[in-house]
Amino acid sequence: MTDMLPTPDHPLKIGTRGSPLALAQAHETRARLMAAFDLPEAAFRVVVIRTSGDDRAMIAADRPLKEIGNKGLFTKEIEEQLLSGGIDIAVHSMKDMPTEQPAGLLLDCYLPREDVRDAFIAPGAAGLADLAPGTVVGTSSLRRRAQLLNRRPDLRVVEFRGNLQTRLKKLHDGVAAATFLAMAGLGRMGMTGGDVPMTPMSPGDMLPAVAQGAIGIERRINDDCTATLLAAIHHAPTALRLSAERSFLATLDGSCETPIAGLAELDGGTLRLRGEILSPDGATAWADEASGAESQGVELGAALARQLLGRAGPDFFAWRHP
Numbered sequence: 112m113t114d115m116l117p118t119p120d121h122p123l124k125i126g127t128r129g130s131p132l133a134l135a136q137a138h139e140t141r142a143r144l145m146a147a148f149d150l151p152e153a154a155f156r157v158v159v160i161r162t163s164g165d166d167r168a169m170i171a172a173d174r175p176l177k178e179i180g181n182k183g184l185f186t187k188e189i190e191e192q193l194l195s196g197g198i199d200i201a202v203h204s205m206k207d208m209p210t211e212q213p214a215g216l217l218l219d220c221y222l223p224r225e226d227v228r229d230a231f232i233a234p235g236a237a238g239l240a241d242l243a244p245g246t247v248v249g250t251s252s253l254r255r256r257a258q259l260l261n262r263r264p265d266l267r268v269v270e271f272r273g274n275l276q277t278r279l280k281k282l283h284d285g286v287a288a289a290t291f292l293a294m295a296g297l298g299r300m301g302m303t304g305g306d307v308p309m310t311p312m313s314p315g316d317m318l319p320a321v322a323q324g325a326i327g328i329e330r331r332i333n334d335d336c337t338a339t340l341l342a343a344i345h346h347a348p349t350a351l352r353l354s355a356e357r358s359f360l361a362t363l364d365g366s367c368e369t370p371i372a373g374l375a376e377l378d379g380g381t382l383r384l385r386g387e388i389l390s391p392d393g394a395t396a397w398a399d400e401a402s403g404a405e406s407q408g409v410e411l412g413a414a415l416a417r418q419l420l421g422r423a424g425p426d427f428f429a430w431r432h433p
């Protein structure tokens with residue numbers, strides 16, 4: 112057992128993007144592995160990997176991400192490094208991960224999920240109801256845009272990108288009067304201590320993105336040493352919830368142009384899955400929920416997706432392939 116643990120001479124290489132949030136997630140993963148095996152920090156090496164998503168986002172910072180690239184934009188280079196041995200594990204925000212991984216890689220280790228909710232952030236407004244008609248709200252998320260316009264068609268939405276710090280600065284500079292950010296990200300950045308005024312949105316009011324608040328750790332499929340390490344920090348209840356949500360997403364074949372929300376919760380041995388699909392302008396929304404045994408997450412997710420697809424009708428996704 113101990114002879115397969117990483118050492119300062121043979122550190123475990125942890126791959127991550129370079130944003131402050133991504134680094135915080137990599138450091139959290141390292142801290143959990145250090146604690147689980149009583150290892151020094153030097154037994155790990157955090158390797159920052161620049162992705163084509165980061166590059167293109169730099170070039171066209173004001174263009175919606177959906178116009179710039181497609182699925183896997185922020186994961187391609189990281190997964191290449193994993194396959195070639197440049198890194199041993201990759202730490203990801205699960206909400207940004209495609210539902211399928213490249214051949215040779217496995218994503219089956221999850222840290223305990225954090226707050227799944229979105230936060231409403233608006234200086235001087237406690238909730239959506241406080242916003243005057245025509246108020247400008249900044250978001251780059253198609254889901255948040257559609258959900259917002261569904262509830263408040265009178266508001267104006269502008270593209271809002273960049274990391275957390277950039278977005279908060281844009282709010283401060285008056286580019287928009289309000290925005291939404293994931294509570295989990297704010298928490299990991301130490302920003303839920305009251306310095307930034309925020310109102311958590313209940314999932315009933317704004318259903319979060321599939322896998323929001325969950326960190327996943329990817330590895331090579333045949334790397335048994337790493338598998339043993341990761342098993343020690345894996346959180347099974349999070350995996351059960353994500354199995355339902357990601358199956359829901361996969362059955363809907365959610366591209367990044369498709370506003371989709373989904374949240375599974377565990378109560379005893381029962382999974383309760385809520386799902387929502389919207390037209391990009393928010394004018395049409397279909398939502399429903401279903402429950403099933405915790406071991407049946409994949410079936411539950413697929414069934415709820417088919418139910419919503421059936422109700423929405425074949426034309427609902429027509430705009431996806433113009």
Ligand SMILES: NCc1[nH]cc(CCC(=O)O)c1CC(=O)O
Nearest residue numbers: 204206292293295296323324325
């Ligand atoms: N799309 C960017 C992204 N990916 C994961 C998070 C937050 C952390 C999480 O949900 O795990 C964020 C920022 C945000 O939506 O506010």
